Amino acid sequence: MTTFYILVGYLALLMGLGLLSSRFFKGTSADFFVVSRSVGSFLLLMSIFGTTMTGFAIVGSTAKSYTDGVGVYGLMASWSGLMHSAVFFAVGIKLWAVGKRYGYMTQCEYFRDRFESDRLGYVLFPILVLLVIPYLLVGVIAAGKFIQPTTAGLFPELFPMPNLPNGNPHPLNGGIPPAVGGGVICLIVLFYVFFGGLRGAVWANTFQTIVFMGTGVIAFYMISKNLGGLKAASEAVAASDFGAERLGREGMMSKLQFLSYCFVPLSVGMFPHLFQHWLTAKSAKSFKLTVVAFPIFIMIVWVPCVLIGVWAAGYLGPLDPGQSPNSVLGRMVGQLVHSPVLTGLVGAGVLAAIMSSLDSQFMCLGTMFTNDIVMKKYGADRFTDRQKIWIARGFILFVVGSTYLLAIALQDSAHVFDLGVWCFSGFAGLFPLVFASVYWKRVTLPGAYACILSTAMAWGYLFYHDILAVKPAGAGDEEMLVFGMMPVAIIIALSTVSLVVVSLLTKKPSEAIIRKFFV
Amino acid sequence: MRSKVVVLVFFIFAILHHDVWNWDDRSLWLGFLPAGLGYHVVYSLVVGIFWYLVTRFAWPHATEAWAEKSSPE
Numbered sequence: 001m002t003t004f005y006i007l008v009g010y011l012a013l014l015m016g017l018g019l020l021s022s023r024f025f026k027g028t029s030a031d032f033f034v035v036s037r038s039v040g041s042f043l044l045l046m047s048i049f050g051t052t053m054t055g056f057a058i059v060g061s062t063a064k065s066y067t068d069g070v071g072v073y074g075l076m077a078s079w080s081g082l083m084h085s086a087v088f089f090a091v092g093i094k095l096w097a098v099g100k101r102y103g104y105m106t107q108c109e110y111f112r113d114r115f116e117s118d119r120l121g122y123v124l125f126p127i128l129v130l131l132v133i134p135y136l137l138v139g140v141i142a143a144g145k146f147i148q149p150t151t152a153g154l155f156p157e158l159f160p161m162p163n164l165p166n167g168n169p170h171p172l173n174g175g176i177p178p179a180v181g182g183g184v185i186c187l188i189v190l191f192y193v194f195f196g197g198l199r200g201a202v203w204a205n206t207f208q209t210i211v212f213m214g215t216g217v218i219a220f221y222m223i224s225k226n227l228g229g230l231k232a233a234s235e236a237v238a239a240s241d242f243g244a245e246r247l248g249r250e251g252m253m254s255k256l257q258f259l260s261y262c263f264v265p266l267s268v269g270m271f272p273h274l275f276q277h278w279l280t281a282k283s284a285k286s287f288k289l290t291v292v293a294f295p296i297f298i299m300i301v302w303v304p305c306v307l308i309g310v311w312a313a314g315y316l317g318p319l320d321p322g323q324s325p326n327s328v329l330g331r332m333v334g335q336l337v338h339s340p341v342l343t344g345l346v347g348a349g350v351l352a353a354i355m356s357s358l359d360s361q362f363m364c365l366g367t368m369f370t371n372d373i374v375m376k377k378y379g380a381d382r383f384t385d386r387q388k389i390w391i392a393r394g395f396i397l398f399v400v401g402s403t404y405l406l407a408i409a410l411q412d413s414a415h416v417f418d419l420g421v422w423c424f425s426g427f428a429g430l431f432p433l434v435f436a437s438v439y440w441k442r443v444t445l446p447g448a449y450a451c452i453l454s455t456a457m458a459w460g461y462l463f464y465h466d467i468l469a470v471k472p473a474g475a476g477d478e479e480m481l482v483f484g485m486m487p488v489a490i491i492i493a494l495s496t497v498s499l500v501v502v503s504l505l506t507k508k509p510s511e512a513i514i515r516k517f518f519v
Numbered sequence: 520m521r522s523k524v525v526v527l528v529f530f531i532f533a534i535l536h537h538d539v540w541n542w543d544d545r546s547l548w549l550g551f552l553p554a555g556l557g558y559h560v561v562y563s564l565v566v567g568i569f570w571y572l573v574t575r576f577a578w579p580h581a582t583e584a585w586a587e588k589s590s591p592e
Contacts, residue, residue, distance in 0.1 A: 070556040074536065078559040078566070082532055085570045093579055097586035230551035238545065247545040247553040259537055284583040288574045292567060299563040306556060519585045 004154050006344025007147075010211070010351070011188050014204055018192025021200040029388040032197035033105045033367045039280040041289040043202055048277050048290055049297050050205035050212075050356030052084065052268060055142045056420070057301050058216060058353050062332075063325035065309025066316075069246030071253050072309070075261050077302035081295030083265035089291045091269045092278045094438040096287070098517060099279040106364075107275045107434075108372040114437050114517055115445040116510070118376070123452060125372050128272050131426045132361050133403070134419035139358045140407040143185040143351060144178030149330060150347045151176045179408050185351065189359045190400045194393055198280060198367075201359040208352035213300055215349030219333060219342065220304030226336040227311060234307075237314030246313045260485035263492050267427035269434050273357075273364035308332055362403075366396035421479075422463050429455035429491035432499050440503075441514050447503030454498040455491055462487045521577040532566060 030036050039047070054060075065072045095110065104110045107128065108121035149172060156174035163169055192200040227233035237243035245251055249258070268274055281287060312328045315336075319325065333346050370392040375383070383391070433451045436443040466480040466487070482490050541555040548557035 070553045073556050074538070074559045074562075078536060078563050081563045082529075082536065082566050085566070086529060089570070089573065093582060097582045100586045101588070231547075234547050234551040234553070238547065244545065247547075247555075248543045249541070249555055250543040255537070255539060255542070262533065262536070284579070284586065288578075291574055292571045295563045295566040295570065299560060303556070303560060310553070519581050 001154060002340035003344040003347060004151055006341065007150070007347050007351070010348040011184070014188055014207065014355070015191055017203050017207055018196050018200045021192065021196035021203045024199060025195075025197065027385065027389075029370075029385045029392075030105075031199070032389045032392065033371075034099075034276065035197075035199045035202060035280045037100060037280060038282050039202060039286065040282050041286045043206055044277070044281050044286045045290040045293055045297075046206035046209045047202040047280075047360075048088075048274065049294065050209040050353075051273060051277060051360040052357075053209075053212070053301060053353050054139065054357045054420075055146070055350055055354040058212060058305055058350050059142075059146070059326055059329050061302055061305040062309040062312070062329040063327075065246070065306040066312045066325050066328045069249060069252040069313075070306060070310055071249035071258065073302055073306045074249075075253065075258055076264075077298050077306075078295070079262050080265040081298045083262060084268055084298075085291045085294045087266065087269045088278075088287060088294070091434060091438060092274075093284050093287050095275060095434075096278045096281050096284060098438075105276070105279065106368050106371050107270075107272050108368065110275075111433075111437065111448070114513070115448050116513060117445050120445065120448060121372055121376065123449070125368060127426075127430075127452065127456070128270075129365060129368070131423050132272065132365060133406075135423045136358060136361050136399075136403045137407050137410060138420040139354050139361075140182045140186060140403055141178065141411045143354045143358075144180075144182030144407070144411065146347070146350055146354075147181030147185075148172050148175040148178055149327070150343065151181075178411050182407055182411075183404060185355060185358070186400050186404045189355055189362060190397065193359050193363050193366075193396060197389070197392075198276065198360075198363050201363050202277075202280065204359055205356045208356040211352040212349040212356075213297070215345045215352075216301055216304050219329075219337075219346050219349075220308060222337045222339070222342055223308055223311070223332055227315065233311045233314075237310055240314040240317070242317050243310065243314035246310050254481070254484050256484035257479075257481060257486060260489040263428055263488045264424050264486060265428075266431040266492070267424040270427040270430045272368060273360040276364045276367060277360065305329070362396050362399055365399045366392040369395040418467060422459070422467070425462075425486075425488040425491060426455065426459050428488045429459055429495050432492065432496040436499055436503075438517075441518060442503055442508060443499065444503045444506045444509055446506040447499045450502035451495045451499035455495040458491045458494045462491070525573050525577045528569060532562075532569065536562065538562075 025031060026036060028036070061072065061076070064076070068075075098104065098110060102113065104113075108124050111124055112118055112121040152172050152175035154174055155176065159174055159177055161170035161173040161175075192204050196203065224230050224233055227236065234247075238247060309328060312332050316328065316331060329346070333343055337343070370388055374391055375388070380388075430452065433448055436447070436451075462480065462482065480487055538555070538558050541558050544554040546554050548554055552560070
C-alpha cells in the first residue's frame with residue numbers, strides 16, 4: 001500500500017496547491033486566463049516545460065529506446081532542444097509582444113486581427129480544437145492505464161479480474177481500473193484549473209515538473225546501481241545479442257527519418273495552450289531562462305530514460321508476444337529496485353508529466369471557447385468579468401466530461417496513441433502560418449487560407465492511409481514514412497509553398513495592418 | 520547583422536545534428552555512454568550555451584520596447 005499512499009499524497013498536494021493558488025486569484029478575466037501577464041522567468045520555464053513534456057517523455061522515451069536504440073535521443077530530444085528554443089525566441093517573444101500590446105488571450109484573436117478576417121478565426125477554431133482533443137485523450141487514457149498496473153494487487157475484492165485462460169491469476173487483478181483512475185485524474189486537474197484558472201495550472205506545472213525531473217533521476221540512479229553501476233549496465237548491453245545493435249543507429253532508423261524529424265518540434269509554435277502560456281509572461285526578459293534552459297532540461301529528462309530503455313534491451317531481452325514496450329520502465333523498476341517507495345515516486349512522476357499537459361489544454365479550450373466564440377458572437381461588453389470566468393469554467397467542465405467519456409469509449413482502440421503523433425504533425429503543418437504572420441509583411445489572407453487548406457488536405461490524406469485505411473495482410477505497425485521521411489516534412493513543404501505562392505498572387509495587405517503588427 | 524549571425528549559427532547547428540559518422544559507432548564513451556548518445560548530450564549542452572549567447576548579444580530590445588510602449592490593459 002506504500003505505493004498507493006505516495007500516489008494519493010501526491011494528488012492531495014496538487015489539490016492543496018490548487019486551493020492555495022485560488023487565494024491569489026484577483027477575480028478578473030485577465031487574471032483567470034493569462035495570470036494578469038505577471039509570470040516571471042522561473043515559473044514561465046517550469047510551466048512551459050511541464051506543458052510540453054507529456055507522459056511520453058518518461059514512459060514512451062524508455063519504450064522507444066528499448067525498441068529503436070540510442071538514436072531516439074537525437075531523433076526526438078536534441079532536435080527539440082534546438083527547435084523549441086528557436087521557436088520560443090523567434091516566434092514566442094513576438095507573439096507575447098503583440099498579445100501584450102493589443103490584449104489578446106487566444107491565437108484566433110491574434111490571427112483575426114492580423115489578417116483582418118473574423119471568418120479566419122471561425123475556420124481555425126475547430127481545427128485547433130480537433131487537434132487538441134486527441135492529445136487530451138492520450139493523456140487521460142495513459143493516466144488510467146498507468147494507474148491500473150501500478151496499483152495491481154492492492155484491491156482484489158473491490159476490482160477483481162478473471163483468471164487467465166491458463167488458470168494463472170490476472171496480473172492486473174485488484175488494480176484500479178482505467179475508468180476510475182482516469183476519472184480521478186480528470187477531477188483533480190479540473191479542481192485546480194476550475195478554481196485557480198491558468199495560475200492554478202502554472203503553479204501545478206511547476207510542482208509537477210520538479211516531481212517528474214526528480215523522480216526520473218532517482219529511478220536512473222537506483223536502476224544503474226542495481227545493474228552493477230553505469231559501466232556494467234552498458235557493457236551488458238554490448239554483450240547481448242538483442243541489445244548490442246541498440247547502442248548504434250544502423251538498422252534502427254533511416255538517415256532521412258532522423259533528418260526530417262526536425263520538423264516535428266515546430267508544432268510548439270502553433271499549440272494553443274503554449275500560446276496562452278507565452279502571454280502570461282511579465283516581460284520579454286521572462287523568456288530568457290526558458291530559451292536557454294530548454295535544451296538542458298530536455299537532456300536531464302531524456303538521457304536517463306533513453307539509457308534505461310537501452311539497458312532494458314540487454315537486461316530483459318526480447319518481450320513476449322502481447323507485451324508492450326511501454327511496460328519496460330515499470331518492469332525495470334519492479335524487477336531491479338523492489339522498493340514500493342520508488343515505485344510510488346516513479347508513478348507520481350509519470351502522472352505529473354501527464355497532468356502537467358492536461359491542465360493547460362483544458363484551460364486553453366475554455367479560454368478559446370469564451371473569447372473566440374461567445375465574446376465574438378455576443379460582444380465582450382455584454383458580460384462582466386465574473387460572467388466570463390463562469391462561462392470558461394462551464395466549458396472547461398464540459399470539455400473534461402466529454403474527454404473522459406470519449407477516453408472510456410476509446411481506451412482499448414489500437415490507434416489512440418498514434419493520434420498523438422498526428423496531432424503534432426497537424427500543428428507543425430500550420431507553423432508556416434504563424435511564422436509568416438510575424439516575419440513576412442507580404443503574407444495575405446488568401447495565403448493563410450491556402451496554408452490551412454493544404455495542411456488539412458495533406459494531413460487528412462496521410463492520416464487516412466496510416467490510421468483509417470484497411471492495411472494489406474501482413475503489413476506491420478511500422479511508423480509511416482513518405483519517401484523515407486516523416487509525413488510532417490511533406491505537410492510543411494506543401495503548406496509553405498501554398499502560403500507563399502497564393503500570397504504573392506493576391507493583393508498586398510493594407511499599410512495599416514503592417515504598421516500595426518511590425519516594429 | 521546580429522540576427523543574421525544567429526540564423527547562420529542556427530543552421531550550422533542543424534547540420535551538426537546529422538552526425539552520420541556516429542551512425543554505426545557502438546563504442547562507449549567513459550565506459551558507459553554510447554557514442555551516438557554522448558555526441559548528442561554534448562550537442563544539447565552546446566546548444567544551451569548558444570542560446571545563452573543569443574539572449575545575451577542578440578536580444579530583441581526593439582520588440583520588447585514596442586510591446587511595453589502602450590498596452591490597452
